[in-house]
Amino acid sequence: xxxxxxxxxxxxxxxxxxxxxxxxxxxxDGVGPYSQHAMIHMQVQFSINIIGSDMSLDTxxxxxxxxxxxxxxKGYSADSLDEHMTVKYKKTYDTMQLSGDVGxxxxxxxxxxxxxxxxxxxxxxR
Numbered sequence: 417x418x419x420x421x422x423x424x425x426x427x428x429x430x431x432x433x434x435x436x437x438x439x440x441x442x443x444x445d446g447v448g449p450y451s452q453h454a455m456i457h458m459q460v461q462f463s464i465n466i467i468g469s470d471m472s473l474d475t476x477x478x479x480x481x482x483x484x485x486x487x488x489x490k491g492y493s494a495d496s497l498d499e500h501m502t503v504k505y506k507k508t509y510d511t512m513q514l515s516g517d518v519g520x521x522x523x524x525x526x527x528x529x530x531x532x533x534x535x536x537x538x539x540x541x542r
Contacts, residue, residue: 417480417499424505432529436469443493448475460496462514463526
């Protein structure tokens with residue numbers, strides 16, 4: 417399984433990145449230390465997260481490859497992902513879209529840098 421981030425998403429991540437940080441692709445189901453909520457509907461929601469090297473990886477028990485290195489996921493969330501994925505910036509709505517082999521997985525992917533306490537409030541997707 418692999419995810420590739422387009423140049424605009426890479427720039428957004430790198431602007432917040434510090435040496436030793438780790439990248440997560442969080443399935444927003446309310447489980448684990450970085451999931452913001454569990455929505456009561458059938459929509460699949462993901463967010464891209466940055467965590468520090470000293471922060472817990474509790475529930476993130478699998479990695480997938482990316483053009484930015486390993487991305488941690490909750491293993492069971494792989495059921496909602498595809499073998500080949502991309503995350504692209506959508507300028508029209510200032511959002512990110514996660515797509516795979518079968519099409520759009522999430523058209524409003526959030527971004528939260530958990531090393532910055534103000535980042536959760538700046539998350540336009542939520």
